[in-house]
Amino acid sequence: MGSPHPPAKPFRAALDIEASGDLALRLGTARLGTARLAAGVDTWERGVPADWLARLIEDWQAFDPLTLQARLDRLTHLRAEVDGVSVHLVHAPGTGPDPLPLVLTHGWPSSFLEYLTLLPLLTDPAAHGGDPADAFTVVLPSLPGFGFSGPPPPGGLTYPQVAELWHTIMTGVLGYRRYAAHGSDLGAGVTARLARAHPDEVAAIHLATPGLAAPPKPWTDPVSEHFAEIRAWLAEEGGYSHMHATKPATIGAALDDSPVALAAWLGEKLTRWSSTTADGQPAFDRDRLLSTLTLYWATRTAALSLLPYWAYRHAPGSTLPADDPGPVPVAIDIFGGEIVPFPKPPRELAERYFHVTHWAEHDRGGHFPAVAEPRLLADRLREVFRPCRGS
Numbered sequence: 409m410g411s412p413h414p415p416a417k418p419f420r421a422a423l424d425i426e427a428s429g430d431l432a433l434r435l436g437t438a439r440l441g442t443a444r445l446a447a448g449v450d451t452w453e454r455g456v457p458a459d460w461l462a463r464l465i466e467d468w469q470a471f472d473p474l475t476l477q478a479r480l481d482r483l484t485h486l487r488a489e490v491d492g493v494s495v496h497l498v499h500a501p502g503t504g505p506d507p508l509p510l511v512l513t514h515g516w517p518s519s520f521l522e523y524l525t526l527l528p529l530l531t532d533p534a535a536h537g538g539d540p541a542d543a544f545t546v547v548l549p550s551l552p553g554f555g556f557s558g559p560p561p562p563g564g565l566t567y568p569q570v571a572e573l574w575h576t577i578m579t580g581v582l583g584y585r586r587y588a589a590h591g592s593d594l595g596a597g598v599t600a601r602l603a604r605a606h607p608d609e610v611a612a613i614h615l616a617t618p619g620l621a622a623p624p625k626p627w628t629d630p631v632s633e634h635f636a637e638i639r640a641w642l643a644e645e646g647g648y649s650h651m652h653a654t655k656p657a658t659i660g661a662a663l664d665d666s667p668v669a670l671a672a673w674l675g676e677k678l679t680r681w682s683s684t685t686a687d688g689q690p691a692f693d694r695d696r697l698l699s700t701l702t703l704y705w706a707t708r709t710a711a712l713s714l715l716p717y718w719a720y721r722h723a724p725g726s727t728l729p730a731d732d733p734g735p736v737p738v739a740i741d742i743f744g745g746e747i748v749p750f751p752k753p754p755r756e757l758a759e760r761y762f763h764v765t766h767w768a769e770h771d772r773g774g775h776f777p778a779v780a781e782p783r784l785l786a787d788r789l790r791e792v793f794r795p796c797r798g799s
Contacts, residue, residue, distance in 0.1 A: 513594070555703055656714035682780060
């Protein structure tokens with residue numbers, strides 16, 4: 409009996425050329441209001457420094473979107489229609505004796521572009537000094553409302569709802585009987601829900617520095633200290649999240665209309681949440697930053713990309729229940745080295761939510777380890793998913 413879901417259809421992920429022309433016009437007439445707000449300030453404590461933003465706008469004016477388009481054209485793009493939501497995904501078959509299907513989920517303010525350097529390391533490990541037995545067939549979807557995916561329903565989708573979309577795509581549309589999953593940021597929330605809802609089909613999951621909700625008390629001292637760190641971090645760095653969760657349409661109007669607003673709002677996070685290279689530069693390099701900004705602008709998805717925060721705050725049952733870990737093996741890597749450090753959860757907190765089978769902590773990688781340390785992340789994914797192959 410065939411699947412009740414229509415097959416995913418190939419399509420060309422084409423950037424809107426008209427949008428590129430409009431972008432050039434708007435960038436050329438930009439009014440950099442931060443010049444007065446941040447006059448004489450070269451630090452980030454008030455937000456993006458004026459000189460930094462001016463250089464970013466100049467670089468964006470010089471950026472050729474055709475270079476990004478050529479990169480997109482080298483990938484296999486599919487579109488899956490599931491429950492009224494149109495989902496874009498990159499599909500990359502593995503090269504090896506028995507590639508393990510693996511779904512990778514990005515977060516905000518990122519996109520599927522975050523994983524492109526990691527992709528060949530996973531699909532063809534032998535070509536990069538690895539064992540062909542560690543090959544993955546990678547499925548790389550764009551969250552609804554991001555990139556080339558269609559919009560979510562009004563109000564957005566919760567983690568459990570996106571997880572159901574992913575599960576339907578992996579099993580009902582693509583036909584994989586068992587699969588593994590990785591996620592960071594928003595993607596970690598989706599991936600965690602996959603493991604809870606589908607333990608028979610999800611072989612194992614890997615999370616990169618997941619954010620964990622406060623479980624019921626009592627708390628140990630390390631857990632109490634962690635949530636104190638979170639409160640302090642949110643007070644200084646969490647304004648974006650509160651805005652997304654409470655008034656996404658307000659900031660979204662600016663992001664959809666002004667490339668300067670988009671460059672400042674996304675550029676600050678992509679830069680400051682990144683780790684650094686040996687020469688002190690953000691590991692989320694300029695080309696990837698400009699490609700990400702161009703993707704958001706050309707697809708007109710900046711405002712829609714904020715809706716997961718709204719959905720998480722306003723939908724009942726969005727928080728992962730504590731003290732019911734479930735049977736699926738969970739590997740967690742804590743990546744550090746961000747320019748603006750994130751609070752890092754202790755293992756004992758994670759064990760209230762997950763059946764933790766692997767745990768590792770690193771002083772590098774930042775919030776975007778697939779960009780900053782793709783080989784380290786590839787090695788970790790090969791290692792942690794090795795026990796579930798062929799089972």
